[in-house]
Amino acid sequence: MAEFAVTVIGSGSALPMNGRHPSAQVVQYDDLFCLIDCGEGTQTRLREYGIKPFKITIILISHLHGDHVFGLPGLLSSFSHLQRKEALTVFGPVGIKGLLDEIIRYTEMKINYPLHIVETNPTSLSKIWTKGNLDVFTFPLQHRISCNGYLLKERSSLYKLKKEVVESMRLTPDQIHQLQHGMDLEINGTTMPNHLMTYGEELLLSYAYCSDTQYSKMIIPWIKNVTMLYHETTFGNDLIDTAELTGHSTAGDAGLMAAEADVMCLLTGHYSSRYKDVGDLISEAREHFPHVLESIEGKKYSLRMLTQQH
Numbered sequence: 001m002a003e004f005a006v007t008v009i010g011s012g013s014a015l016p017m018n019g020r021h022p023s024a025q026v027v028q029y030d031d032l033f034c035l036i037d038c039g040e041g042t043q044t045r046l047r048e049y050g051i052k053p054f055k056i057t058i059i060l061i062s063h064l065h066g067d068h069v070f071g072l073p074g075l076l077s078s079f080s081h082l083q084r085k086e087a088l089t090v091f092g093p094v095g096i097k098g099l100l101d102e103i104i105r106y107t108e109m110k111i112n113y114p115l116h117i118v119e120t121n122p123t124s125l126s127k128i129w130t131k132g133n134l135d136v137f138t139f140p141l142q143h144r145i146s147c148n149g150y151l152l153k154e155r156s157s158l159y160k161l162k163k164e165v166v167e168s169m170r171l172t173p174d175q176i177h178q179l180q181h182g183m184d185l186e187i188n189g190t191t192m193p194n195h196l197m198t199y200g201e202e203l204l205l206s207y208a209y210c211s212d213t214q215y216s217k218m219i220i221p222w223i224k225n226v227t228m229l230y231h232e233t234t235f236g237n238d239l240i241d242t243a244e245l246t247g248h249s250t251a252g253d254a255g256l257m258a259a260e261a262d263v264m265c266l267l268t269g270h271y272s273s274r275y276k277d278v279g280d281l282i283s284e285a286r287e288h289f290p291h292v293l294e295s296i297e298g299k300k301y302s303l304r305m306l307t308q309q310h
């Protein structure tokens with residue numbers, strides 16, 4: 001079974017304070033490593049947490065506020081210094097190409113590996129990338145400037161065979177293929193239901209990333225039923241006016257979103273630097289939804305393990 005896990009690299013908002021750093025996460029699916037957002041200092045912390053930057057094949061940037069993108073030029077530059085040869089694709093909102101092109105030009109940065117920068121301006125859920133069994137989608141969030149959310153979704157998995165049954169039946173490779181794809185078998189004119197010979201389809205895992213954003217009902221259908229939802233909780237409920245003014249969410253907003261989207265688990269983050277301890281934010285989110293996690297930098301959250309605990 002493919003590993004599907006999220007490692008939090010940065011869990012704070014604009015200011016690196018209280019031991020927290022600006023936004024960045026690494027999502028691992030099987031042998032694919034995807035970096036989501038790249039706040040200042042991300043490359044240093046990737047090394048601290050034992051994630052080899054060369055393993056990253058795609059980078060998804062939510063928006064162009066500095067706390068999500070200031071670490072990207074440094075990372076792209078280091079790849080060149082370290083003789084990266086593998087291609088790298090960076091997805092982000094409209095403007096990211098111009099921003100990176102100018103930085104590359106003014107700093108005379110050499111990029112000696114294939115670098116593709118793809119701008120997207122989604123109006124609803126749209127697929128941007130696929131590899132193996134994983135699809136990556138983007139969708140619009142509700143922030144002060146264009147901001148893209150991301151959804152990473154396992155596509156399909158083969159049905160797991162009941163080994164003892166299948167071996168005793170001496171099935172052909174073709175019949176095994178049919179079983180693995182969820183079909184019943186016709187044997188000597190009799191239909192053998194699939195569930196007698198397989199354990200059915202594995203639960204498909206999915207991860208949605210919503211930062212930075214205000215609470216918006218529009219987002220709910222796109223993140224419905226995901227295994228883990230990351231939703232920003234910049235402010236406590238008492239600062240709802242500040243949240244609205246700055247295009248952010250309160251902890252209560254995030255809890256409500258998790259409940260309405262009927263997700264399995266909510267990962268909070270993008271905490272304002274005013275909070276040394278985010279315990280109250282977690283409690284406020286829990287008023288709406290029970291399974292709430294704090295973002296701890298360096299911690300790896302396994303989606304598959306979550307489903308087993310549930």
Ligand SMILES: [Zn+2]
Pocket residue numbers: 013014023065067068212270
């Ligand atoms: Zn931010």
Ligand SMILES: [Zn+2]
Pocket residue numbers: 063065143212
């Ligand atoms: Zn922002």
